Amino acid sequence: MREITLADLARQLEGELEGDGTVVVSGVGPLHAAGPREVSFLSNPRYRKSMETTKAAGVIVSHGTVAEGINLIRVGDPHLGYARVMEIFFGQDYVSTGISPQASVHPDASVGADPSIHPFAVLCENARLGDRVTLMPGVYVGPGAVVGNDSVIHPNVVLEREVQVGKRTIIHAGTVIGSDGYGFAKEGEKHYKITHAGTVRVGDDVEIGANCTVDRSVMGETVIGDGSKLDNLIHMAHNVKIGRNCLILGQVGISGSTTLGDRVVMAGQSGVVGHAMIGDDTVIASKTAVFKGLPAGSQVAGIPAMEMGQWRRLMVHLGKLDTLNRRVRTLEREIVNITEKEGEEGK
Numbered sequence: 001m002r003e004i005t006l007a008d009l010a011r012q013l014e015g016e017l018e019g020d021g022t023v024v025v026s027g028v029g030p031l032h033a034a035g036p037r038e039v040s041f042l043s044n045p046r047y048r049k050s051m052e053t054t055k056a057a058g059v060i061v062s063h064g065t066v067a068e069g070i071n072l073i074r075v076g077d078p079h080l081g082y083a084r085v086m087e088i089f090f091g092q093d094y095v096s097t098g099i100s101p102q103a104s105v106h107p108d109a110s111v112g113a114d115p116s117i118h119p120f121a122v123l124c125e126n127a128r129l130g131d132r133v134t135l136m137p138g139v140y141v142g143p144g145a146v147v148g149n150d151s152v153i154h155p156n157v158v159l160e161r162e163v164q165v166g167k168r169t170i171i172h173a174g175t176v177i178g179s180d181g182y183g184f185a186k187e188g189e190k191h192y193k194i195t196h197a198g199t200v201r202v203g204d205d206v207e208i209g210a211n212c213t214v215d216r217s218v219m220g221e222t223v224i225g226d227g228s229k230l231d232n233l234i235h236m237a238h239n240v241k242i243g244r245n246c247l248i249l250g251q252v253g254i255s256g257s258t259t260l261g262d263r264v265v266m267a268g269q270s271g272v273v274g275h276a277m278i279g280d281d282t283v284i285a286s287k288t289a290v291f292k293g294l295p296a297g298s299q300v301a302g303i304p305a306m307e308m309g310q311w312r313r314l315m316v317h318l319g320k321l322d323t324l325n326r327r328v329r330t331l332e333r334e335i336v337n338i339t340e341k342e343g344e345e346g347k
Contacts, residue, residue, distance in 0.1 A: 019071030043079040166204035174211040181215035181238025
């Protein structure tokens with residue numbers, strides 16, 4: 001168990017300590033449950049009330065947070081501070097385990113320095129691993145596939161032929177990179193399979209969640225740009241190109257030949273049709289269906305996708321439809337009554 005004083009922790013976080021720097025902490029906990037030897041953090045104002053009752057030894061906060069009787073570490077971004085303190089306490093230094101005798105490594109495969117290749121991993125002909133690469137049990141690295149330095153490939157991941165994975169990239173269990181895309185040509189009543197001769201290129205510092213599928217291109221490359229993070233259960237079709245530092249959340253589907261710019265956010269269960277161009281810094285809300293391209297900086301929601309403010313107003317009106325329907329029916333009955341009465345008086 002690692003122990004560190006609040007003063008040392010503040011220095012490592014490049015923060016400002018307010019309180020007793022000699023207090024020793026040995027872990028991290030949420031505000032409502034942290035103990036007297038744990039540090040916590042406040043980044044969401046909705047948890048501000050918990051500051052009054054927390055037993056944490058210290059709390060990571062923003063520079064503008066006001067609190068009394070609590071040891072504070074002030075940083076520019078408390079959520080980032082939390083991420084860094086988790087690494088300080090729970091991060092693990094890389095230790096090479098070598099190549100397991102139960103792994104299958106082709107004589108023409110290339111393995112860099114200090115590998116960790118676990119039992120039942122498979123490296124095919126001309127596969128290449130950089131330095132300090134981890135292949136967990138059951139990983140398949142196909143012919144000509146490349147994995148860059150310091151990357152970690154979790155159990156039962158499949159990297160098909162000639163797939164390229166960059167440096168410091170993490171791919172979680174069950175994901176398949178480089179499967180054939182869904183491409184067929186009509187042949188009478190049948191469907192003729194289109195050969196997918198391209199590949200997939202995954203950039204540096206990418207993380208791909210569990211049970212994702214990234215299809216190889218028909219020609220050229222399917223691309224995931226540097227620094228992008230993919231959640232679990234995502235499907236990227238053939239020839240899709242994702243820019244740098246994008247966030248793609250669970251159960252998203254991206255149809256073939258669509259391009260996402262840099263820093264695009266796609267929330268859970270959203271989707272984009274094929275051949276669309278999505279501009280930089282676009283935000284696509286949960287369950288949104290995008291049927292055409294979007295300019296940079298767009299914020300959209302709904303089916304079909306519309307400007308987020310418009311969608312919110314529409315949802316407000318939608319919630320009033322039942323009341324409006326009852327009012328219309330009441331008015332219709334009143335009009336009928338008035339009409340019938342006028343008809344009787346006119347006789």
